[in-house]
Amino acid sequence: MSEVxxxxxTGRDTDDPATALSWSREREPGDDxxxxxxxxxxxxxxxxxIEARLPPAWWS
Ligand SMILES: [Zn+2]
Incomplete structure (x- = not known):
């Protein structure tokens, strides 16, 4: 299985535990x-x- x-x-190699530390999972407010x-x-x-909690639509 892979994640992108x-x-x-970019694809993440889910067989490599080290990648889990450097990849980040973001949730938008209200998104369950x-x-x-x-x-x-x-x-x-x-x-x-990310720190400003801007919705991705605002990202440059
Ligand atoms: Zn990327």
């Missing part, structure tokens, strides 16, 4: 679903937006 970044579509995954590159690129 919700932002850029599984959220979406972000790869390390996207986590870094959007750290400010």
């Amino acid at each position: 970044c919700g932002e850029c579509g 679903g599984p959220g979406r995954l972000l790869c390390p590159a996207c986590v870094r690129a959007h750290t400010r937006d």
Whole structure:
């Protein structure tokens, strides 16, 4: 099974536990679903937006 970044579509190797530490799962307010995954590159690129709790539509 594989998972993909919700932002850029990069795939995560779920057989490698180390990737679980660097990938982040984001949930939007009021979203009870599984959220979406972000790869390390996207986590870094959007750290400010994530911390500000901006909806992804506002991300640049
Ligand atoms: Zn990504």
